[in-house]
Amino acid sequence: MPRRRSYDQFCAATRALDAVGDRWTLLIVRELLAGPRRYTDLHADLPGVSTDMLASRLKDMERDDLVTRRRLPPPASAHVYELTDRGRGLLPVLRALAAWGLPALEAPRPTDAVRAHWFAIPLLTALDAAATGPGVVEVRLDEGTFHARVGGDGGAAEYADGPAAPEPDLRLRMDAATCLAVARGAFSVAEGVATGRVEVVGAVGDAFAAGLGGGSAVTSGAA
Structure with missing residues (x-):
């Protein structure tokens, strides 16, 4: 060639x-x-x-x-x-680029395409911080669904498009603006849950229960 x-x-x-x-x-x-x-x-x-x-x-x-x-x-x-x-x-490279570019990501422009899994990379750090052990978290946005495996040794988080299979350890529902706010560090996943900006759907596994306040801060919605 x-x-x-x-x-x-x-x-x-x-x-x-x-x-x-x-x-x-x-x-x-x-x-x-x-x-x-x-x-x-x-x-x-x-x-x-x-x-x-x-x-x-x-x-x-x-x-x-x-x-x-x-x-x-x-x-x-x-x-x-x-x-x-x-x-x-190259995942750490893309995470660093996303962190650098995040302050410039405001409201979508009229010409911007949007896919749910594009939010995964900037959100990985916040999801990793919410975990007290290895686990899978599914994130539902209006734009679609993605899931991530976080809480592993050495910060080796990874993500995938679509719902988690089998059941994730934590399922979250939020809008895109909230997702970006969490990714920027404006508030944590647990704080978002406590204030109602982030909804927990279904049961919470042990890998995330302690990080979300041990159930007292968790309000479960319908699956």
Whole structure:
């Protein structure tokens, strides 16, 4: 394959940018951090990317050992893209970028697309802080649902699109503005629950009960 463009600088940062500095690459990583995706799913959740650009970026990412492509077993018989270990190693990079960009994220602009799982990365730190042990938390927004595995050793949180299966240890419902406020540190998950801005749906597992006030601050809604 032809040699990819490079900054041609002997520097770790530029080597990283050689691999992920092109337009759309890190956003493809963001999508695949939420789980394996078909090409059509990636295209649907990356509004504005052309089919040619997406195909080109995925080929580059395969070559750079960031993604792999595999065929699902029958009856699906479809190809999906998923991150390699090297690709999944970019989650801390995206968390740092999200934290840096969060102050600029105010009300959505008229041209902005919105997906629920895009809120997951900036929210991971707050969800991790709410856990007193390893657990899964599901977050329901008007825009959709995502879930995250948090409270692990070394802050190795991860997230995925859609509801958790089987049942999560904690299920939360909030609006997008509240989600961003929690992500910014305006108040904690427990404080949001106590003030009614964050609703707990169903039972709370041990991994989160203590962090939410041991039940006294928890008001459960309908599932």
